[in-house]
Amino acid sequence: MQVKREERYSLRLQVNGKRYEEQVEPRKLLSDFLREDCGLTGTHVGCEHGVCGACTVLVDGRAVRSCLILAIQAEGADITTVEGLAKDGKPHPLQEAFSECHALQCGFCTPGILMSSVEFLQTHADPGKEEIADMLSGHLCRCTGYKGIVEAVQQVADRRKEGEVRESGDPVSICSRTTPTV
Amino acid sequence: MKPAAFDYLRPSTVEEACQYLQEYGEEGKLIAGGQSLVPILNMRLSTPECLIDISGLEELKYIREEGDWLHIGALTRQRDVERSALVREKTPLLAEALPYIGHMQTRNRGTFGGSLVHADPTAEIPLSLLALQAAVVIQSAEEIRAVDVEDFFITYLTTDLMPNEILREVKIPTRHIPKGYSFQEYSRKHGDFALVSAACVLDVDEQERIASVRLTLGGVDAVPVLAREVEGLILGEKLTDSLLLEASRAAAADIDPEGDLHASREYRLHLAQVFAARVLETAYHRAVLGKGSAT
Structure with a gap:
């Protein structure tokens, strides 16, 4: 297969269960493809050289930097972005936990961290704080100090272990942090 | 930050990739996992005319043991090597080194061979393979050849690989697995x-005397360094505190690091001695603990 620089290639792949076929230049990054061609701006673009982790998405189930992959390299791949996490209007358990544990402030880094956490929890049934911190070392968050993020990931892991992951959002628990315990 | 425009080629076999390399010469650049190359392209530190994408070549993705060698295909993802039970069993050093590479998110994409041919002097895979006396297998349109890792690195980001060649696999000897x-x-x-x-x-x-040792240091020169002095000093000896100090001093005496923005020459020399001592001590204790078990 050969594509000249000035040509556009008809790229087919799947994002969040939906098939896309778009015309792309060979040099287009996957992060830009998702934002500009698919209109999925939940994937954030920070440093564009693989340091900040904001653009992390799942490619065939694995968390990777979408700014370090050419879109054309992802031909035929099955991609999940942060828009693919919520199901039927209900947030993903991780999204819920992030809300409950105050694991985000400005939210710029959050989509990437959520995607890494999805893969992390699939491969780590009972993670320790250190393992979570190790996974998060690939993400820069300048607001939270990470404590809330570690707690949120830990919380989902704990609930999964106890088999009580709730499938729907719970508005009461979201407020629980601001309510002082009596 | 976006890459400059390039022609894109996607061969479906290694042979086809070699033909493209032959055709494009210096203008053609291989891309596999892209975890080192794409940042360079994004920052336009390099603007190749043509990218030859070999990331889809399944024939170079494998980890297997054949005879007295562990073979790792160049396009095997770093994360797959990290999680391989065979790698943990046959080359525990490599299994210990891999988690230090970048992050889980880059190891998911980065390839084993990619790190080797990029040849960053601080990289973990080159340093481990030098300690393990590994060899690499290289292919061009004309021939397939093998090179010892000891002779593979030339200087910063430069290896023995010619512009028309592809790294096929890495071979690590497993006849004797150091404890x-x-x-x-x-x-x-x-x-x-x-x-x-x-x-x-x-x-x-049996007497807990050192029977064999290879110590390598990274980040202290343009290529990974084998600290040869150490071997002569400690072979046949038990590793006492005073010998450990002497050996780590000898390891650091071998090197001549450059200072840069990240660390001065003096600091690197200090770290080299400290870390030479730490790996020697840990390896020795593991060897002593392991000598009773298995063969």
Whole structure:
């Protein structure tokens, strides 16, 4: 297969269960493809050289930097972005936990961290704080100090272990942090 | 930051990739996992005319043992090597080194061979393979040849690989698996390039005397360094505190690091001695503990 620089290639792949076929230049990054061609701006673009982790998405189930992959390299791949996490209007358990544990402030880094956490929890049934911190070392968050993020990931892991992951959002628990315990 | 425009080629076999390389010469650049190359393209530190994408060549993705060698295909993802039970069993040093590479998110994409041909002097895979006396298998349109890792690195980001060649696989000898091993490195934060890294494989005899040892240091020269002096000093000896100090001093005496923005020459020399001592000590203890078990 050969594509000249000035040509556009008809790229087919799947994002969040939906098939896309778009015309792309060979040099287009996957992060830009998702934002500009698919209109999925939940994937954030920070440093564009693989340091900040904001653009992390799942490619065939694995968390990777979408700014370090050419879109054309992802031909035929099955991609999940942060828009693919919520199901039927209900947030993903991780999204819920992030809300409950105050694991985000400005939210710029959050989509990437959520995607890494999805893969992390699939491969780590009972993670320790250190393992979570190790996974998060690939993400820069300048607001939270990470404590809330570690707690949120830990919380989902704990609930999964106890088999009580709730499938729907719970508005009461979201407020629980601001309510002082009596 | 976006890459400059390039022609894109996607061969479906290694042979086809070799033909493209032959055709495009210096203008053609291979891309596999892209975890080192794409940042360079994004920052336009390099603007190749043509990218030859070999990331889809399944024939170069494998980890298998054949005879007295562990073979790892160049396009095997770093994360797959990290999680391989065979790698953990046959080359525990490599299994210990891999988690230090970048982050889980880059190891998911980055390839084993890619790190080797990129040849960053602080990289973990080159340093480990030098300690393990590995060899690489290289292919061009004309021939397939093997080179010892010891002769593979030439200088910063430069290897023995010619512009028309592809790295096929890495071969690690497994006839004798050292019981003692250790990989440790120092970086300012996890996932950063190491300031100094050290790897060691070591074995002891029945009397706990050192029967074999290879100690390598990274980040202290343009290529990974084998600390040869150490071997002569400690072979046949038990590793006492005073010998450990002497050996780590000898390891650091071998090298001549450059200072840069990240660490001065003096600091690198200090770290080299500290980390040489740490890997030697850890490897020795593991060897002593392991000598009773298995063969």
